[in-house]
Amino acid sequence: MKISINRLKTYIPLPESPEEIAALLTRSGLEVEGVEKFVSVPGGLEGVVIGEVLSCEKHPDADKLSLTSVDIGTGIVPIVCGAPNVAKGQKVVVATVGAKLYPSEGEPFEIKKAKIRGQVSEGMICAEDEIGIGSSHAGIMVLDTDLPNGTPASEYFEVSQDHILEIGLTPNRADAASHLGVARDLQALLGREVALGQEEPLAVEKSGPSITVEVENAIDCPRYAGVVLTDLKVGPSPQWLQNFLRSLDLEPINNVVDITNFILHDLGQPLHAFDADKIAEGKIIVGKLPKGTPFVTLDGKERKLSGEELMINDAQGGMCIAGIFGGEHSGVSEGTTSIFLESAYFSPDVIRKGSQVHGLKTDASFRFERGTDPNMPVYALKKSVALLQELAGAKVASEIVDLYPDPIQDFVVEVSYGHVNRLIGKKIEPSEVKSILESLEIKVANETADGFTAIVKPYRVDVTREADIIEEILRIHGFHQVELSENLKTDYLAEHPVKDLNKLQYRLSEMLAGQGYFELITNSLTKPVYAEKSGYLDPSVNVEIFNKLSEDLGVMRQTLLFSGLEVLAHNINRRQTDLKCFEFGTVYQKATEGYKEGRRLAIFHSGNRSSESWIEPERAFGFSDIYATVERILERLNIDLGQVSMKESAPLAYGLTLKLGEKELGTVGLVDEKILKLAEVRQEVWFAELDWDLLAKKASGLKKYGEISKFPEVRRDLSLVIDRSVTYAEVKNVAEKAGGKLVKRIGVFDVYQGDKIDAGKKAYALSFHLQDQENTLTDKVIDKTMSKLIQAFQDQVGAIIRS
Known part of the structure; x- marks a missing residue:
């Protein structure tokens, strides 16, 4: 809100x-x-002033340019102007040197001192689109004003x-x-008083359409008020009203609708204006229509009524779903001259049901279904009538109809001072309690030494019990003023379970097994030769066994790689060549003091992903297969992957290093042939080793979901030529920062390296999926986003855009 x-x-x-x-x-x-x-107005028109053209001559070197001298209040400056309508004696809008302009279309730009075709120009005489107050670019604005030169343009345009x-x-x-x-x-x-203003009586100014009102169900509609107004002139609202609505992200429509929106957000009382000439037989009937009755709402959609929603009807049928949405044929249009203005209090239950049935959430239903002030309808009606008289020339053509047969009473709550002090946790003096409640318009009556009776106005729908009264006292007194006691204790309403690492491991094992992986359980003792000849393990940190059974089992392993490769070699030698395996295991190293150990998760791929068949040819495992498995593991644990960088050192021929924040998570890639020979494996092996301790620490049992956007997704493609050294991760990072929240997904659908582009270059064909959660994307917004992406690629990764 x-x-x-x-x-x-x-x-x-x-x-x-x-x-x-x-x-x-x-x-x-x-x-x-x-x-x-x-x-x-964007930028507030800072640096933009009212000026006067003192002279205007043709530019000696350009037929379409003029040389002008302009008085801007602080001096006379030369300005080269390209507008065809510039002339001596005009009052104009001048952007001075240093001013930043926000045009209606395009990017903001700063006015600088310049030379145009050899002539000095110290400012710009502006058209309305150049300062963001309109769309016309036919020529400069010529003002009819007596304001002195140098007056800020924000004063002239009443910038709010x-x-x-x-x-x-x-x-x-x-x-x-x-x-x-x-x-x-x-x-x-x-401790300051709100100035609400007094209700002024309405005087009937002329006769108008006769409207009668009948409420069939006073439970669903306890109060219904309205008045007839004539001689309306529907048109644009004044600037102050349009500015107020835009500041709340509302788009102005016309003076009648804008006034009802103003009252809703100002007083919290929804109003609805009906075209009085369209009310059949001059009758308004508040009641329900049969189930299945078709009704066309303001958005042009036909809806089938459930029979439970409250309707505002005339003699021929429905005009409005009460408190929720108006009808297409009864609303105010440009030709409307007479209206019946409705102001009512509807039961929250009936509005909530109707809103839910039709999936309609409006500003009016938001308030009605939570509970509005039953004492506000007539006051709001009178305030809106005064605005309609002022801004639309309306005449009051009837007395106010106010059907309120059973007025809603104030809430009466008995309060004990002992309960106040006990629940708040400190003693609050009765005088302060009374002062706080009266400042909240809650009357204190029947006061004794032990307590009092609180009289609560019905607009406080959340204050009906003693605990509610005490909450009101506490929030105004201040939670921060309740001192902590010497002995602290608390009760947890929510559970904070300790992570069960066994259950976490079982969850992943179950997932991997379901995807066709076999689990390995290998010996923690391994050959010293692996560390000595691998080229990437440090033999000096090997944990040696004093009473070793054999030299092949002489040290504790530093990695799960070699014990896993031994299993692969054993299977490959027995013609089981297509393998997908995983292992949870512990690795060990000497530390500066003592020893250290850590848990790891290893993934192995070798052979073919799919065997030869009539459906498809055989296909070998690739990098994308093992990396996809890593991504599924992270997704299962609700972990967002951090940095990704290339890995070209042993044990990988090539691959990636993965990070979570600043900590290294592990590596994934193709095992180097030297390592494979050391383990006597005779075919390619793809390998990933992840830090299981870090994964377990970062894992979350809570998965975050977001609301699915009801607005369509848009796809745009770009082809980039970049250096081969630039990784996709770098490209993606640039795109996510430049594209902002609109870029939901980025994909690569083609990569080219060949003789059609320069040596040392590669081409990426990228897809960008854009979507706004709150609005339908326009071509202007899409083009602006793609321009930002193109500029970012050019500036940050030296990309050339292929057309």
Whole structure:
């Protein structure tokens, strides 16, 4: 939920900084997840001023350019201008040297002193698209204004600046789903009074369409209010209203709809405007329609009613799913001149059911299904009417209809001071308790030495019990002010189980066995010659056996590689040549003091992945097969792989070194022929050895899932020519940083090294899958992202883009 600091200031004085307000709200239970600066025009038009063209002459060396001298308030500067409509005496918008412009399309750029065809230019006379306030590039803006030269353009264009709080609203705090609700919390936290304003009576100004209202079910609709307005002029909203809505990530539509959205976010009261001329027979009936009744909503979709949702109907059928979504044929359009403006309180249960049935989540349903203020409808109606009179020329054409047969009563809660002090963990003086509650608009009555009666207004749907009252006292008093006792103890609501390494190992063994692997269990004693002749093991750290049974079992192994190769050699010699094996085992080394040991997981591939058959030819194991197994292991343990780098030293002919953070996880690749000869293996072997202790430490039993985007994915392809020394991991890292959150997946579908490109080069054909979680991607956004990727590849890996 987004909250405007500027709007909060209309309710309560706030000299504090946005960050201080955010910290205060977070401490009291309204968690502020972020503070963002909002400017209605990108960049705030800093460095852009109003100027006056004092002279204008043709450029001596360019027919389409003009030489101008412009008074910018601080002096007269020469500017070369290419606009056809520039002329002497004009008031214009000038970007001075050093100003950074944010055009409507394209990247931001800075204005610099320059020479254009030999003539000095110290600024730029701007068109509206060049400063981001419109799309026209037909010519420079010529202003009709008496503002003095040098006046900041932000004053002329009424640029709005604000700070927006992003509040992670919990489901129980329905009362805070508005600017007024947040202001009420600040009233209690700061001890300043919220200025809400008085209800003004509405006077009927002229006659209009006669609308009658009937509520068939007062349980689903306890209160229904409305008023008829005529002589409306539907059109764009004023700039201040458009800026307010945009600051909350809402797109302005027209003055009528924008006012209802303003009231919803300002007061928390949803409104709905019906075109009065489209209400059949002038009747509004609040009730339910039969199951299966077709109804076309504002988005143009036909929906079958379940019979459980509450409907706003006229004499011919449904006009709106109450509190959720309007109908296509009853809403306000450009030709609307009369409206019936609805303001109601609906039962949260009926709205929740209707929203769930149709999968419709709107700003209105968000509030109604949590519980709105039943005392707000008429106040909100009067405030919106005043705005419609001011901004749309509306005339009041009826008295306010207010059907409220059974008013919702305040909550009455008995509270004990003893319970307050016990649950909070410290004694709070009754005077402070009373002050806090009254600042929250909770009345304290029947006060005694032992307790009191709390009278809670019905908009606080989450405060109905004694524990709720105590929670309100505590969050305003401050959790940070409750001192820790000398003897600490706590109860854990959640379990924190110790990892069972045996179960973890069994989980992976079961997965690998299910994929056709055989488990090896080999001797920890091995030949000293392996360390002496391998070229990569250090014989000086061998753990030697004092009473060795034989020279072949004279030392403890430093790696699982050789014991595994011995098993492979034994099977290959017996014509079992297609092998997939794994082993969990311990390795040993001498340390500076004593000895050290560690657990490892080894994977072996040798021979063919698939045997020859009529379905497909035989295919040998490759790097991708063993690397895919490593990735499946990491996925099974919910571990994200970190850095990847090339490995060309023994025991691998080539392969990769894997890291988790700064720690080395292991290696994966093709075993060097020298090592194979040492173990008497006569065919290729692919090998991976992973640090099992590190894997077990990083493993998580919790798998994170994200919401599947309802917006489509877009694919774009690029072909890059790069040096052969550049790895795919480097290319992928560049792409992920440059593409940001929109790049969901990156793939390589072709690699070429041949005589059609330069020696020492290779070509990657890459696919990029782009997707936005919140919007449908436009061509503009896609092209901008791909441009960033291309630029990053060129700058960071020296890529040449193939067309």
